[in-house]
Amino acid sequence: MMSAMAKRAQRRADGLSRELIVKAATELLDAGGEAALTLRAITDRLSTGYGAIYHHVENKGDLLAAATDEVVAGVMTGVVVDAEPRQALRAVALGLFDAIDAHPWVGAQLSREPWRPALLEVYERVGGLLHALGVPERSIFDAAGALVNYVLGVAGQNAANARLLASGEADRAVVLSTAAARWARLDPDRYPFVHKAATRLREHDDREQFLAGVDIFLAGIAALR
Amino acid sequence: MMSAMAKRAQRRADGLSRELIVKAATELLDAGGEAALTLRAITDRLSTGYGAIYHHVENKGDLLAAATDEVVAGVMTGVVVDAEPRQALRAVALGLFDAIDAHPWVGAQLSREPWRPALLEVYERVGGLLHALGVPERSIFDAAGALVNYVLGVAGQNAANARLLASGEADRAVVLSTAAARWARLDPDRYPFVHKAATRLREHDDREQFLAGVDIFLAGIAALR
DNA sequence: CACTTGTTGGATCGGCGATCCAAACGCTAG
DNA sequence: CTAGCGTTTGGATCGCCGATCCAACAAGTG
Known part of the structure; x- marks a missing residue:
């Protein structure tokens, strides 16, 4: 009382x-x-x-989406705009990669909900740059989709790796080493490629490999001209 | 008692x-x-x-992973093995696409945990086919990674679309139409590419666009030779 | 038969997202 | 100043989830 x-x-x-x-x-x-x-x-x-x-x-999803939009929007405003198209495309891709590397949850979220306003800006930028690159109008749609999907694929991987590193206690080098060791232990007759690639896996740099992939796509896009 | x-x-x-x-x-x-x-x-x-x-x-994650492995393994055993490398690569990619289209949850899971045994088989197959294609040894690792990541990116998109279709009550055509209408309504000055792409969005076929992306990648690979 | 070992079913726990509502605030009218 | 009212806030509560734990059971072994 x-x-x-x-x-x-x-x-x-x-x-x-x-x-x-x-x-x-x-x-x-x-x-x-x-x-x-x-x-x-x-x-x-x-x-x-x-x-x-x-x-x-609205709900938790709304919150996660809003946080993701903010990060992606930050990337798109920060990227240089007046470079040569090829370099600008690499810059956009790299910007997204670095942002996702710094905030892995963004990668997971983009893989899960790719139709957010933030990605619209990315599509627009990529489409415009492809146009500037001289890609024929009828191919730009496919090309932009391919490039963005590649970025999203790597984004998901990065997020997965980050989860692995966060949950376990091992650091990056250890995780990579044990994975490489596992690959190397595979039967070379049944898995010749993966077996050989084990060395590369241990030594590879995610960022460089990502850029190599972007360059492969750009080379393929050049063939569309 | x-x-x-x-x-x-x-x-x-x-x-x-x-x-x-x-x-x-x-x-x-x-x-x-x-x-x-x-x-x-x-x-x-x-x-x-x-x-x-x-x-x-073990736990729910283990269960989801096991189900995913089974689906992917089914794809890899079902794909033709003795075709010309280029066609075989397209077949592997398409096989994964169709499997994920039929079981969208596989796409989400592969984006979330890309280091499962099932994907090892995929990497091995892709690596072997790239070798057969004549891609230089030092580039195969990057090229295989790029292709698989592209597939994973599309996989995530498909899973997201499937979630959208499952949760809401609209069917695919309606969702696509409303999305296209939203794109078309954007300011053509600020979003010239997306605005123009709206028509394409309504008419496009996911499977064909996916294959177009694979072809872009393969063309880029050819440039590595 | 008794005893051990590997399975099975369900009660239970802590934590989650979401809903709901009463208390507290701040603005405006009189 | 103050009475009233819509807006903003904090927390009790709900239903559901994954996971753990343990008693009951089946099948094998002597």
Whole structure:
């Protein structure tokens, strides 16, 4: 009877906002991966409740999508615009790669929901650059789709690798070494290619291999001219 | 006191097995997508309990991975082996595409965990065919990675589209039309490429576009020779 | 028969996303 | 100033999930 007070604790002084929530979500995702983004973690970090969150955000998917859009949009505004088309295409691809490397959850999200506004900007940029490259109109659609899909494929891989590194305790070099060792242990008669590729696997640089793939596509696109 | 019986209902006549569980999981996944694969659904379908499942299967991820491996393995054994390398590469890619089209959850899973034994077989096959194509040894690793990543990218897209079609009630034509309409409504000055591509989007065939991408890649590979 | 070993089914746990509602705020009208 | 009202907030609660654990059972072994 006596203590009916102190029930409602205290209220935020500063107002909550969608931007603030997305920012907190991004920090959680960067710190602990996709698994770390829970509504409870957000309410803790922002010292608020579920209702407040859901007032500004549709649901968890919406939140994840908004955070992803923000990262991708940052990449697209940061990329140089007046370079030679071929170099500009490499720059766009590399920009996405680096952003996904820094925020692996973006890769997973882009693989899962590729029809977000952020990717629209990417398609537009890639399409325009392909046009500038002299790719025939009728081929640009296919070419742009191919390039973006390649980037998304690598994005998914990166995200998977990041999950592997985050969950386990091993660092990158160890994971790569053990994987290479596993490949090398395979029967050379049944798996000649993979067996031989084991050395490459240990030594390879993700970023360089990604760029090599982009160059293969660009070479193929040049053949369309 | 009296009714201590009838507590333990009845026991399976036929024995459970990992194969049976994976089969049931595949059926659930095909019927209702990834969201439909829950341990409860499996125990219901197999008229058993959690313990029995976990006795044969590590955890849910293990189960999903096993089902995926099975599908991919089926593709790799079914693909023709003695064709001309270029055609064989197209056949491998198309086989994966069709399998993922039929079982979209496979696409999502491959994007999420690309280091499974099933993909090893794919890498081996692709690497061998690239060797047969005359691609220089030092480039095969990059080329195989690029091709597989492209396939994985498309796989993720397909899975995303399938989720969209499954969750909503619209069919493929409607979804495509509304997406195309949205693209067409964009400002032609700000989004010239996407605006123009809207028509293509409505008319395009996923499978054909996928193959066009494979051909671009193969043309780029040829340039490595 | 007793005893051991490998399976099976289900009660239970902690954690999740989402919903709902009452309390607290801040604005505006009188 | 204040009464009223729509907006914003915090937290109790719901239903569902994956996973663990253990008692009951079957089949093999002497």
